Amino acid sequence: VSLDQELRSLLQDTAERCEVTTPDVEALVTGGRSLRHRQRVGRTGAGALVVALLATGVGLMAWGGQSDDRPEGRVGTVGPSEPVSPSWLPVTPTAGPQQADHGVMPFFLDLATGERTAVPAGLAPDTIGMSGMGTYVNYDVSSDGRRVLVSTCHSYPCSGTDKVFAANVDGSDLRELRLPGALSGYHPMWSPDGTRIVYQARSGGTNRVGSLVVQDVESGRSNEVVHFPYELSWWVLFPSFSPDGRSIVFQLSHHGSPGSDVWSVPVTGGDPTLLLKNAAWPAYLPDGRHLAFVEPSDGTHRQRIRIADGHGDRRTVVAQGEIRWPTVSPNGARIAFGNGDSVRVVDVSTGRVVTVARGESAEWLDDHTLLVAPHP
Amino acid sequence: MGADDGFVEFVSARWSRLFRLAYLLTGDRTNAEDLLQSAMERTYARWGRVSRMDAPEAYVRKLMTNVVISARRRPSWRHEWLRDDFPERPLPSPDSDVVDHAVLWPLVCALPERQRAVIVLRFYEDLSEADTADVLGCAVGTIKSQSHVAMRALRRGLDATSLNGQGAHS
Numbered sequence: 001v002s003l004d005q006e007l008r009s010l011l012q013d014t015a016e017r018c019e020v021t022t023p024d025v026e027a028l029v030t031g032g033r034s035l036r037h038r039q040r041v042g043r044t045g046a047g048a049l050v051v052a053l054l055a056t057g058v059g060l061m062a063w064g065g066q067s068d069d070r071p072e073g074r075v076g077t078v079g080p081s082e083p084v085s086p087s088w089l090p091v092t093p094t095a096g097p098q099q100a101d102h103g104v105m106p107f108f109l110d111l112a113t114g115e116r117t118a119v120p121a122g123l124a125p126d127t128i129g130m131s132g133m134g135t136y137v138n139y140d141v142s143s144d145g146r147r148v149l150v151s152t153c154h155s156y157p158c159s160g161t162d163k164v165f166a167a168n169v170d171g172s173d174l175r176e177l178r179l180p181g182a183l184s185g186y187h188p189m190w191s192p193d194g195t196r197i198v199y200q201a202r203s204g205g206t207n208r209v210g211s212l213v214v215q216d217v218e219s220g221r222s223n224e225v226v227h228f229p230y231e232l233s234w235w236v237l238f239p240s241f242s243p244d245g246r247s248i249v250f251q252l253s254h255h256g257s258p259g260s261d262v263w264s265v266p267v268t269g270g271d272p273t274l275l276l277k278n279a280a281w282p283a284y285l286p287d288g289r290h291l292a293f294v295e296p297s298d299g300t301h302r303q304r305i306r307i308a309d310g311h312g313d314r315r316t317v318v319a320q321g322e323i324r325w326p327t328v329s330p331n332g333a334r335i336a337f338g339n340g341d342s343v344r345v346v347d348v349s350t351g352r353v354v355t356v357a358r359g360e361s362a363e364w365l366d367d368h369t370l371l372v373a374p375h376p
Numbered sequence: 377m378g379a380d381d382g383f384v385e386f387v388s389a390r391w392s393r394l395f396r397l398a399y400l401l402t403g404d405r406t407n408a409e410d411l412l413q414s415a416m417e418r419t420y421a422r423w424g425r426v427s428r429m430d431a432p433e434a435y436v437r438k439l440m441t442n443v444v445i446s447a448r449r450r451p452s453w454r455h456e457w458l459r460d461d462f463p464e465r466p467l468p469s470p471d472s473d474v475v476d477h478a479v480l481w482p483l484v485c486a487l488p489e490r491q492r493a494v495i496v497l498r499f500y501e502d503l504s505e506a507d508t509a510d511v512l513g514c515a516v517g518t519i520k521s522q523s524h525v526a527m528r529a530l531r532r533g534l535d536a537t538s539l540n541g542q543g544a545h546s
Contacts, residue, residue: 028387
């Protein structure tokens with residue numbers, strides 16, 4: 001039997017045995033329309049770019065020789081700043097513990113028993129002067145489960161007064177992070193060893209993206225690892241550390257069209273690397289070899305939480321209408337996420353989804369307890 | 377004619393065939409779905425023009441093949457398109473005088489993307505060397521050399537596995 005014949009037979013058999021998926025025509029059409037729009041914007045942008053180049057005489061700086069959807073402008077590294085000393089200011093909460101008003105105030109949720117407990121003063125936005133209509137609350141619990149980062153994100157137009165706080169889980173030892181300059185800090189996340197945090201620093205009240213900053217918790221020394229010298233309509237980057245603490249993964253919106261891509265940058269700074277196209281809300285699993293993300297990233301049609309292994313393999317964990325704020329449990333077995341109405345939890349291995357509470361988002365306190373944030 | 381006329385029907389009619397081609401090009405169902413979905417979105421974006429072609433399916437096929445090949449060249453896509461590994465390759469059946477597909481398929485998957493695309497287009501799509509060259513945007517001579525190198529690699533791979541078994545191939 002010739003190898004030619006064997007190959008024909010093999011390929012036919014393999015193709016026939018392949019289980020064909022059902023096309024999601026609605027997603028195809030939506031994606032195609034988005035692409036068509038981007039092509040039009042790209043053509044317009046290209047024309048404007050030519051005019052700009054002719055006007056300024058400045059050469060186009062291609063980043064790594066590639067152009068599609070890459071950020072405009074030079075993305076560079078800025079050296080360590082002068083330490084901000086002291087880096088944290090003690091804060092006294094203004095009110096006592098709140099009632100667990102589901103969907104209104106944050107609360108702890110025991111997934112085993114269903115018991116709900118109001119968060120203590122210091123972890124509730126209104127006790128630290130950060131509440132208000134349209135205010136998203138973000139939490140991140142340190143890997144040892146003791147400290148909680150609390151931050152807010154005002155929906156557009158931004159107030160420009162967003163701050164970063166840290167407190168013990170019981171609300172004690174509340175401190176406000178001193179940010180370098182008059183900047184707002186968004187979506188702060190602990191490093192795996194709890195010695196550093198990463199956040200997005202930007203001037204409030206504009207759509208300027210700002211910078212990703214890694215700041216040492218004790219010394220206050222900060223390092224701007226990426227600077228984005230432009231504006232985006234959706235500027236939130238959602239950075240987080242890799243489990244080995246060596247890199248930061250974040251999302252970056254497209255220019256002039258919906259959607260985003262997922263990038264990685266070393267904590268010491270440098271050129272970011274494109275990890276996943278058309279992806280959002282990245283979060284490493286604890287093994288550091290798998291990355292959970294949401295696609296498609298434009299949020300306009302059926303979204304999926306998927307897991308990539310960095311070697312080409314991706315699998316879908318769950319498909320929903322809309323997916324926001326996915327967070328991975330400490331043991332990597334479950335992912336909590338919001339859908340604009342409720343907080344849901346999906347089992348990574350089985351794909352089984354359970355709606356656990358009304359709310360906007362949730363952070364894992366441990367493998368069985370969530371800290372549920374209310375709707376803005 | 378509207379911009380979308382006939383697209384849904386085209387997808388319904390051709391999805392299965394193109395999905396199988398995508399699977400053979402990528403060796404992975406998830407990547408195949410991503411590849412075909414991406415190609416279909418691009419096709420939709422240019423459907424007004426593509427729908428007037430004699431064979432819109434060939435347009436999608438060309439898109440997918442070139443994405444797979446260019447993914448290998450473009451560092452930014454490495455994380456999405458690295459080939460699956462096959463750490464445990466089965467041995468040929470000791471009593472068979474034909475090639476065991478369980479042995480040959482991993483070898484095909486292990487070929488570089490361009491060689492693999494040539495093999496798939498020639499032996500699954502049954503394209504001539506000239507048509508394969510047209511899809512890949514290269515000379516016929518390049519197809520011949522790529523095909524030769526790929527077949528040699530497959531034979532060597534089969535020989536290597538035969539050292540531990542008694543499979544045969546010609």
